[in-house]
Amino acid sequence: MPPPTDAAERAYIDRSCRAPVLFFFGSALFWLLVGTFFALVTSIKLHDPEFMTRAPLPDVAKFQAGGSLNANPISMQDVGFLTFGRFRASHLNAVAYGWASSAAIGVGVWLMARLCRVPLRRPALVTTAGVLWNIGIAVGIAGILAGQSTSVEWLEFPPYAALIIGIAYAMIAVWAVDMFASRQCDHVYVTLWYVLAAFFWFPWLYATANILILLKPVQGSVQAIVNWWFGHNVLGLWFTPIGIGAAYYMIPKVIGRPIHSYYLSAIGFWSLALFYSWNGGHHLIGGPLPAWVITASIVASVMMVIPVVVTAVNHHMTMRGHFGMLRYSPTLRFIVFGAMSYTLVSLQGSSMAIRSLNKISHFTHYTIGHAHFGLYAFFTMVMFGCMYYIVPRLCGCEWRSAYLIRLHFWAAAYGIFFMIIALTVGGLVQGLMLADPAKDFVGEIVPMTRPYLVGRSLSGVLLSIGHVVFAYHFILMVLQLGRREGGPVYFNPVEAEVRP
């Protein structure tokens, strides 16, 4: 039975989450570093195609021609696993499934325990799912590098790896239902809707898409719409609900006042569930599908303005009068950065679905900028904020250094800002030049995009610095090297002292 007082009850519940949640966070950060490495190399390859194409291997041709290994020592040989296309797929899958999904599961598991007000049930099940999850991702990335990518965006993992991941995910879904059924709370807070729904939707999405595209494939154009129904819903029905749900929990928690309107949060949730799930077809505007499929998705994309604005108003009204706390609370600063990005990137997404704008932005770096805006400036920043809040409560010590957190925040914030600018501007110019058939593709358009791609690589260096700093700080916490006195770490401790 949980102890009687609220604070003690929360501490008790937090302790019960310790091993599984820290395991998911640790593996998330591991894959973040791996994915960042793939990202940087991929980005450099895009403007410098000869970068890292060779690995040291024996010169087989000379050896076969009668040379001895001594006479022909190891030299640099071209290899397939270093090629752009395989690194690009490895990057996406490492960050989407390795980093973002592991972080989402870790945060989701902790939120479930907190909001159901019960100690984590079946921790061994969650940890086992985590181990399987990691095996699946490692096997999948090895498969992609070995040349077994399925070449279906967001589903590149070969089927054998997808199966492992699917099983791991089903275990989490079963656990979530069990956890919810044994809840001790009287009221189901909106965060719990988001987390529970995400845990329920994703396995269904993942299974449907893998079956219909890879195991028992439907015809080409139907594959394409299933592909983007899935691809967009990974964002809309998996990352977004966890990210928004976490913001709905963290903002009121940190500033110490209830959410502005429960009514708005209900509208926001159900309109998101209804509209976001239909968005996928906007990736195929102009594509070989009947107009009704595309138009339905465009309508749903524009309707996304409703949940987005409702959620933004609700968060803003909750924050009102408390924006000063952004000056010292690390958690709040990351989360509010993410929540604001969510509003901006979603409105941008709705506009990109409109045919006349899509005509220009489709097939350009503009879309890549949009994807990083959503997955990094919104989702990843919210996950960082959550980890800054949760990890001290699991480890029983405080973050060691406000300086390291500040370095992480500014590297991430400036890095993603410059990346979005480079890709958005570069993509727009690219789209406008493509629209003019007089502009030569390789002779004019490709050289024009190169400086923007170099800019993107530089912004990626900033992001990498932030990731290394955060991973180092996290390791210190897990090793119990955090601070044990003086309370939580603030950016500006003097101001934090005199908070209202």
Place this chain on the structure above:
Amino acid sequence: MNRMRNLFIGFFATFICSWLGLVLAPHIQFGGLKEYLNEDDNQYLPPARTGLAERGSQVYAANGCIYCHTQQVRPAHQGYDLARGWGARRTVARDYIHDRPHFLGTMRTGPDLTNIGHRQNSVAWHHKHLFAPATVSKGSIMPPFRYLYRKQRIVGAPSPDALQIEGPDAPEPGFEIVPTEDAKALVAYLVSLNRMYPLPEAPVDQ
């Protein structure tokens, strides 16, 4: 909404809507298209691929060609694709019935390949381009696919399919560069990409 059953009914109902609309309905409507028999020349359209080209599509998939190349031509009112000469007409669902997986793509770092076999049908050009892209396409940022080729010692006469390479990429004297089976399959696939034929639902304007 606090009852578990009500919540799950809501999750299920919203989700099944999109599943019915974006998965099941498209499959029923255009998931069972057949080839079209052109009565004039008794040819089935789109034509089936040869075994080698089919294998080449797997090489295309394995090496991530889709990340820079699309295979779809949008109609004139929805983009510049036709104006750039990437096709004779927009592409339609029937054009893709042989594709597993689909290669529609989402990015044009490089040009569209829907009809690359029509624009460039020289096998030798494609091999040279894959081996050292910038030598035949100045300014290209396409990655070199040298690992799909093999360097071997010339025994007797040079191989007929050896690449004619000059400059820094050329092999040492006495050696030659030949395509592997993967490279041959990939090029067979690329030259097979030709959707210039008219279909009843997508005629070619004369």
